[in-house]
């Protein structure tokens with residue numbers, strides 16, 4: 001009798017217990033908060049695309065409300081355009097896409113510190129925040145040579161975040177230039193070797209008079 005009552009109690013309370021337990025599948029999607037490092041990864045991908053085309057590996061993405069509006073990578077050599085910097089390409093694409101040159105509320109992620117031209121475009125486009133990977137001591141205008149992000153004489157300020165995935169961004173550039181130097185060295189060696197060949201070939205064959213290598 002006691003056992004019977006206990007079983008009945010389980011049956012009676014089981015639905016209530018089920019309601020309390022979190023065993024229902026939730027229909028809400030998990031919102032993944034993407035941080036600066038994650039977005040910089042997308043800019044790094046763009047830089048890798050540039051490297052694949054034989055361009056200096058610099059990449060950029062422009063983000064607003066958790067979405068990429070536009071992407072850009074350096075195309076200076078391919079386009080023979082001194083202004084074809086990753087940032088400028090991304091900014092122009094975004095303005096065209098949105099039909100608005102004011103890119104308020106956007107964040108630009110770029111693998112290398114922007115130059116004077118790109119910082120100018122960033123200010124003109126009213127970009128809110130710039131996140132960059134490594135510093136450019138020879139041309140940076142976001143802290144290295146100049147800091148155009150917070151000049152009170154200008155009518156726009158931009159928030160800066162520096163050094164995000166810095167080592168990866170720098171390694172891309174140093175790897176690219178090391179490969180370029182090695183290629184130039186090989187080309188120089190080949191050209192000096194071919195010079196020796198032409199000298200040897202100038203020695204005339206006494207029998208035939210045909211110039212050949214000794």
Ligand SMILES: [Zn+2]
Pocket residue numbers: 085087114115116117118119
């Ligand atoms: Zn630039």
